Amino acid sequence: MPFQLDRFDLDAFVRATLAEDLGGKGDITCASVIPEDAVFSGVMQSRDAITVAGLPIAEAFFRKLDPGAEVSALVEDGEPVHPGAILMHIRGSARALLTAERSALNTVQHLSGIATLTRRYVDAIAGTGAILLDTRKTLPGLRVLEKYATRMGGATNHRMGLWDAAMIKDNHVAVAGSVGEAVRRAVTAGIERIIVEVDRLEQVEPALDAGATHLLLDNMAPDTLREAVALVGGRVPTEASGGIDLDTIRAKAETGVTYISVGRITQSAPAADIGLDFSPA
Known part of the structure; x- marks a missing residue:
């Protein structure tokens, strides 16, 4: 074929x-x-x-x-x-x-x-239940190939682009005024997949109440991640992200998050x- x-x-x-x-x-x-x-x-x-x-x-x-x-x-x-x-x-x-x-x-x-690098990250979290995701941190023009390569290494693809899911991050929140307001606008627009970045525990409930379907827990230490996962209580998938490398990924995977996204597997x-x-x- x-x-x-x-x-x-x-x-x-x-x-x-x-x-x-x-x-x-x-x-x-x-x-x-x-x-x-x-x-x-x-x-x-x-x-x-x-x-x-x-x-x-x-x-x-x-x-x-x-x-x-x-x-x-x-x-x-x-x-x-x-x-x-x-x-x-x-x-x-x-x-x-x-x-x-x-x-x-x-x-x-x-x-x-x-x-090869992706496989090292996948092996580092083996047995935790967490799934490795790639990111949009790819070379212009090579995204499809680089994301294919992460799959060959055992990862799962995150968004392929700006078109297949909304991802509300800190700059979107700053312009919209709050996490809740940003999410409500995405819901009103009829978007089905709404990923919301939160970097503080107090943002979790407003994001969920407004209709987030996936929470990206950004730059949280393992203890904070555990608290966030407990707050979410399985209502939506959770994703650890931000500054994760081979030395830190295992501890974050053991917090119970659904996913861990790592830009390094394509960037570095x-x-x-x-x-x-x-x-x-």
């Missing part, structure tokens, strides 16, 4: 990425150094323990420039692999494969880096160390 993501055009992404690299003039290195009929084979290999993401996209880059290329993935996205694991075999036109190499590799390195993930080594076929 072709690789498909909602609101993502794979062919357009591949074309735009290659166009950026080729600059309308082509790969002058390959054109001058590599014979037109040369055939190369190669392997994509992980140099570290990672969670893989992005292999179908890498394949699309290779096939875009060489539709007849032989591309065989040895693992699936979402799988953990050990250092030295071979992820993919490739064979085809040397010019095409070398031209597509960097675009394909960059994508797999970036997405696998996100999936280092690229995975993956190489693509070619040899004459």
